[in-house]
Structure formats: structure tokens, C-alpha cells
Amino acid sequence: MSFIEYQNDIKDGDTAIVFLGHDSMFPIKVQHGSQTQTKYGVIRHSTDLIGKKFGSKVTCSKGGWVYILHPTPELWTANLPHRTQILYSTDIAMITMMLELRPGSVVCESGTGSASLSHAIIRTIAPTGHLYTVEFHQQRALKAVEEFRDHKVDHLVTVKNQDVCKHGFGVTGIADAVFLDIPSPWEAITHAKSALKMEGGRICSFSPCIEQAQRTCQAMEENGFTEIDTLEILLRVFDIRTVNMQIPDLGKGEEDTSAAECDENRKPQECAKKQFELQGTVAFKTAVSLKSMSGHTGYLTFATKSLF
Numbered sequence: 001m002s003f004i005e006y007q008n009d010i011k012d013g014d015t016a017i018v019f020l021g022h023d024s025m026f027p028i029k030v031q032h033g034s035q036t037q038t039k040y041g042v043i044r045h046s047t048d049l050i051g052k053k054f055g056s057k058v059t060c061s062k063g064g065w066v067y068i069l070h071p072t073p074e075l076w077t078a079n080l081p082h083r084t085q086i087l088y089s090t091d092i093a094m095i096t097m098m099l100e101l102r103p104g105s106v107v108c109e110s111g112t113g114s115a116s117l118s119h120a121i122i123r124t125i126a127p128t129g130h131l132y133t134v135e136f137h138q139q140r141a142l143k144a145v146e147e148f149r150d151h152k153v154d155h156l157v158t159v160k161n162q163d164v165c166k167h168g169f170g171v172t173g174i175a176d177a178v179f180l181d182i183p184s185p186w187e188a189i190t191h192a193k194s195a196l197k198m199e200g201g202r203i204c205s206f207s208p209c210i211e212q213a214q215r216t217c218q219a220m221e222e223n224g225f226t227e228i229d230t231l232e233i234l235l236r237v238f239d240i241r242t243v244n245m246q247i248p249d250l251g252k253g254e255e256d257t258s259a260a261e262c263d264e265n266r267k268p269q270e271c272a273k274k275q276f277e278l279q280g281t282v283a284f285k286t287a288v289s290l291k292s293m294s295g296h297t298g299y300l301t302f303a304t305k306s307l308f
């Protein structure tokens with residue numbers, strides 16, 4: 001298993017996602033002799049997982065079942081152990097496109113945080129690109145190194161434990177793109193500029209507050225960045241429901257004899273009920289937006305460093 005290549009069979013040491021439902025899944029490290037508890041009973045790694053195919057339906061000890069999924073950056077983002085606030089797939093999708101990331105891209109990022117975005121960048125730039133990620137919190141930096149090794153992507157990423165605002169990214173003139181998710185990104189803009197290639201590249205900074213975005217835009221302008229754009233992405237999720245709707249009464253057709261049944265001999269309630277039955281209902285599937293919607297995550301400020 002690797003986060004950049006699909007593999008059929010589950011092996012000892014792999015990371016897998018135990019899927020109980022869309023709102024209930026968690027990652028596990030598959031290990032000979034290990035067991036994982038679920039509400040449907042225990043999963044024994046040696047007999048239930050190792051050698052089985054990713055995507056298999058696995059029966060747990062109490063008779064219930066779960067699916068075992070191959071990890072992807074999106075599933076990892078939805079299930080990773082949080083060491084910090086993280087970026088989610090909606091923002092990540094926009095960042096990937098607007099930074100023009102592709103196989104072979106060289107990217108600088110800070111801070112690494114919980115490495116949610118890092119996994120998505122690595123998957124996009126593989127197999128020939130490289131990510132330089134900077135995190136000044138030592139334990140977080142070390143944990144990220146361990147995860148990248150576990151997920152077999154460590155050859156595509158270098159983790160540096162330093163302050164990006166003071167010491168930059170540790171590389172000069174090689175990056176196609178720079179991404180910042182730190183409290184004071186405006187202090188890292190000159191370092192971002194020197195990390196980018198001479199001929200130019202793209203930058204993105206993520207900030208929850210508009211004042212941070214304003215200061216970052218100013219710093220970008222002072223450093224000669226162009227095409228400065230700040231935007232926010234909001235996700236609307238829909239549920240598919242079966243809805244029963246009453247067919248509207250558009251008047252009685254000529255062949256409709258039901259009117260005769262609603263004469264003065266009937267009680268008004270009975271008459272109304274009869275007419276409703278005759279009118280009937282229609283059942284159809286429709287998309288209904290969820291009652292609550294995830295709110296503001298942050299502003300994304302994009303800009304370009306150009307040769308001229």
C-alpha cells in the first residue's frame with residue numbers, strides 16, 4: 001500500500017480505512033497478531049485482513065460487517081489524527097487547481113500541521129515532483145516524517161523543522177508553487193518569493209481572518225506578485241430523499257365521475273377524503289440540502305510571481 005499507487009491485497013504494515021458508514025470510519029495500521037474493536041465486534045488482522053483485497057466486506061466477531069478501503073488523501077483527510085486544525089478536501093481541491101500542481105511540480109509548504117494538505121500535494125506531484133514542507137513545532141514535524149514513511153511517500157517529501165518566517169523554506173529558486181497556512185503569512189512572503197523559480201510560479205496563502213488576508217495581499221504586492229485574488233469556497237451537501245407529493249387538483253376531467261360521489265348526501269370531510277384518494281400522490285426522488293452547512297474555513301489568497 002502506498003498513498004500514490006493502488007494495490008490489490010492488504011499486507012502487514014499497510015494503512016487501511018475501516019468503513020462502517022459515510023459518517024463512521026477510521027484508519028488502522030494492519031499488523032500481524034493485532035485486533036481492532038468495532039461496534040460490530042472484533043477484526044483480527046492476521047485472519048480477517050492480511051491477504052484479503054482492499055474493498056472487501058469483512059465480517060466481525062458479532063456478525064456485523066465493515067468494508068476495508070484502500071487509503072487515499074481524501075479518506076486520510078476525513079479520518080487522520082488531528083494535531084492541529086487541518087485543511088479539508090473542498091479547499092484542497094481549489095488549492096491544487098489554482099496552484100497548477102501536476103506530476104513533477106516542486107512545491108514549498110508551511111506549516112505542515114497534521115499533513116492533511118501535504119498528502120494531497122504529494123499524490124498530485126508524484127512520481128517525479130517534490131514537496132518541501134516546513135514546521136517549527138518539533139513533535140509535529142517528527143510525526144509527519146513518521147507518517148510519510150508509513151505511507152511510503154517519504155521519497156517525495158522533505159520535512160524541515162524551522163521557522164519559515166525567519167529561515168524560509170531552505171531552498172532557493174526551485175519551486176513551482178508555494179503554500180502558506182500559518183498565522184502571519186505576510187512575514188514569509190519574501191522567503192516564498194526566493195523559493196520560487198526565477199521564471200516565476202504560483203503562491204497561495206490560507207487565513208481564517210480577513211485582516212490576515214489583507215496584510216498578505218499587501219506583502220504580495222510589495223514583493224511584485226501579480227494576479228492577486230482572494231476567494232472563499234463554500235460546500236453545499238445534498239441528501240437524496242423519496243418525497244410524496246399530492247397531485248394538484250386542476251379541475252375534473254369530462255370522464256371524471258367522482259363529482260357525483262360528492263353530493264349533498266355526503267359529509268364535507270368524507271367528501272374531501274374521497275377526493276384526496278382519487279387525486280392520489282406521486283412519489284419521486286429528489287435532492288434536499290442538509291439543514292446545516294459547514295461554514296467559513298478561511299480565505300484563500302492566490303498570486304503569481306512572474307519573470308517581468
Ligand SMILES: C[S@@+](CC[C@H](N)C(=O)[O-])C[C@H]1O[C@@H](n2cnc3c(N)ncnc32)[C@H](O)[C@@H]1O
Nearest residue numbers: 084087111113114115116117135136163164182
Ligand atoms: C493550521 S496548521 C497547518 C495545517 C495543515 N495545512 C494541514 O492541512 O494539516 C499550522 C501549522 O503551522 C505551524 N506554524 C505556525 N507558524 C509557523 C512558522 N512561522 N514556521 C513554521 N511553522 C509554523 C504550526 O505549528 C502548525 O502546525
